Amino acid sequence: DADVTQTPRNRITKTGKRIMLECSQTKGHDRMYWYRQDPGLGLRLIYYSFDVKDINKGEISDGYSVSRQAQAKFSLSLESAIPNQTALYFCATSDPVGTASPQYFGPGTRLLVL
């Protein structure tokens, strides 16, 4: 079984709808991240969390919110989806050990906002 899972894998929604993307991990990591990927822009950080009570905004948090329900679960919500939020969304986890710890990514959620 995958260490980091994301649901749904694909989603089509309409402008103005609320949508939640879910992430679960079995790696036992405290740190969790949400990124979005747009063509030609690499990955950009939306939110990150160091534990259940520590949630922080990333560089592009406007229009998004998150919830850390447990160490293993980190959800991303689009309160009112808009077309420019169409993107590939990744959840990632890592150990808090200096600079050497890689981030491990989920399989991604492809979101299309019409």
Add this chain to the structure above:
Amino acid sequence: AQKITQTQPGMFVQEKEAVTLDCTYDTSDPSYGLFWYKQPSSGEMIFLIYQGSYDQQNATEGRYSLNFQKARKSANLVISASQLGDSAMYFCAMREGLSNTGKLIFGQGTTLQVKP
């Protein structure tokens, strides 16, 4: 200013040959880590290799090696004996030691196509 620059949008390589994917970075932090990820057409991000700023030797992982030139601020990925399954997009990323987010800063990626 771009912190991670990958200047090759697309690359071709013949199967069984070696290929180098370029990555330059910009940081004033003395402690940092450099990572390479592979993204096949299926979309997932696969961690390949890591190099620390204080590491004396270039990192290697199987057919992957990292040509780390600290003075030039470059961290090129070398894939030896290319295989058809190596066709993918490759991302270089950096984590700065002084950053309390632990976040990775990504380049724009290089698409590699391996020709049979």
